[in-house]
Amino acid sequence: MNTLTISGSPHVHGDDSVKKIMYGVVYALIPAILVSVYFFGLGAVRVLLVSSIACMFFEWIIQKYIIKGPPTINDGSALVAGVLLAFNVPANMPSWILIIGAFVTIAIAKMSFGGLGKNPFNPALVGRIFLLISFPVQMTSWPKPSALFAGDALTDTVTGPTPLGLLKEELGKGRTVPEIMQEMPGYVNELLGNQGGCIGEVSAAALILGALYMLIRRIITWHTPVAYLGTVFVFTGILYFMDPLQYVNPLFHLVTGGLMLGVFFMATDMVTTPVSRRGMWIFGAGAGILTVIIRIWGGYPEGVAFAILIMNAFTPLINRGFKPKRFGEKVADA
């Protein structure tokens, strides 16, 4: 006679798992990885490797010797954090600083809360903000992008500003937007990734491609991205409409800085964002408003990371306040 298993229903399970989701995110990051290597060459390769390996190492050692739990290194979440941290730094970031960033990302932002699923803030963004505040010079010296093996690609010596940085600086000098735009790489270059910036954020096109993959595989839903991008577009659009000399075209905001990276890969992070669709709308809209406020009136040229971390802090409150619509909550008319 066979041994029968007894357990409560349901007796079948869907074929998705945490591991499949995490590696799905990694696959979705591949287009942006390729673009970063194309424009920033070996510098990007080094940053990606150092960050990923360091993150996985810290995850492994903390899980083994401090938490003393079963190994979690294979679940893919440390790798995702590692790649995302790398995406958030310039290609010439010294390795030793990057390792400190990886330590903050994994040890402080993730493992100290208990590991996967427990952290309130997006680990890679915590790592990024830590580096930005601790090493502002290294974090804002941007190698100029140049096609692979063309000229100075391997040396990383020539640096230039990001479009957002340039915009903020020049506006501060009293110049108008149309004048400053003459010095920008142009929308097509910005969309493809031919602009200064962190290695993973430069190409909106590659990030959107990865996002489409995640949408098709249902790793993310469209609610947060639509709310976030829509808010940024409408908010900056209103400002542009009011005064095009002081405020830049909303399309510029969409294709520059870390917006696409933040929208699709950080604001959709399951662990640190609301669980209900209603909550996702609030989260996306809130992050959009904060991003625009910081970009336009804040001290930093870019506000995506701060905006998402601030909204992360609101997530428990959003989960509490914005419940899904209960069945039978309001009796619909027949």
Add this chain to the structure above:
Amino acid sequence: MGGVHPPENKISAGQKIIALDPPEQALILLNQNLGAPSKPLVKKGDEVKAGQLIARGEAFISSNIHSSVSGKVLKIDSVMDASGYKRPAVIIQVKGDEWEESIDRSKGVVKQISLSQKEIIEKIKENGIVGLGGATFPSHVKLMVPEGKKAEVLLVNGVECEPYLTSDHQLMLSKGEELLVGTSVLMKGLGVDKAYIGIENNKPDAIGHLSELCRQYKGIQVVPLKVKYPQGGEKQLIKAITNREVPSGKLPVEVGAVVNNVGTVFAVYEAVQKNKPLFERVVTVTGKSVKKPSNFLARIGTPVSMLIDQAGGLPENAGKIISGGPMMGKALLSVDTPVVKGTSGILIIDEAHARRVPLMPCIRCGRCVDVCPMGLEPILLAQLSEHEMWDKAEDQKIMDCIECGSCHYTCPAGRPLLDYVRLGKNKVGQRIRNRGK
């Protein structure tokens, strides 16, 4: 709202219903309905016939139980039910197959409804009809609309959204005429002039067949429904057909609807038009390694082991035997457990798939919230139960959970969400009952 799409696996879909012989020994449990158990009327040594009343439902929510076989009562003893509890049952040694003479065993369909509304309800009660969709709520109680409420429409549930199960499907194909007469009987019993038969789009043959037949029946209409689990949940079906939502904690009649499963409707037809008590039902026996997946017409009290034998025997690699479907069924402790009125199927799962997937930490992906057909937050309810925060669980509508299992099915971390919610419902339910005292 919500829902999941588990693989349908309707392996036995094409199998015509085969009537099985009575078992050698029938084990007829005395608690076959939601509500109070029935009181036995026979004792050791009594001779009984198929269709003879052997236990009476005395409480308001209870039902009569009839012998499903002819023979001699061996004893009244405890038998393991599908939940693994030992419950009293009448055990009958079968001899021949003699039926009560009052049962009309002729082949023809009796279309003329001669009984009055009151007599119909009485007949349904007398013949021990309960909801055969699985909940086994006594059917006559459903027809007695509470004071101040009004039934407007009868819904017949032919959705069969549980994967694997095909008993309702086959019933719709082979007993279409009877089902429509049964529907008319229930309409009269309820005093409504409109009935809808809801069927999922994955059963186009049943939709076509019944749509064709119902032209001759006034007020009955077939409604094809989107394929989605749990489309056949009572509240989900009402929503899908009438666009009305039953308010939290209320009965369907609150929005003017009464729902009956097709199996129940067929039993009602037999009870009212043929004077036949409910003592047999269609049971799907299936599974990926089962040699002959089948739909059997089995006597109540037939041991599950006999059904499995008739379907080609227990597969070598059997790892779990489920009474019901894979989403809501119960894992059996023993193959000696008998078929009861609520047994819709026996599903055998391979060893490789019998165990749950490995447990991971919750990543707060919110998929359980997305798929919950009741708009609840399973992860929150599970956490509240885990921490024994019963008041909060009640505030978060834990009692609205219909236990469909979509949350656990979809959870990428394999969290046992429904286990915790069931625990919470149990505790919160107790507290609500104690408050009433």
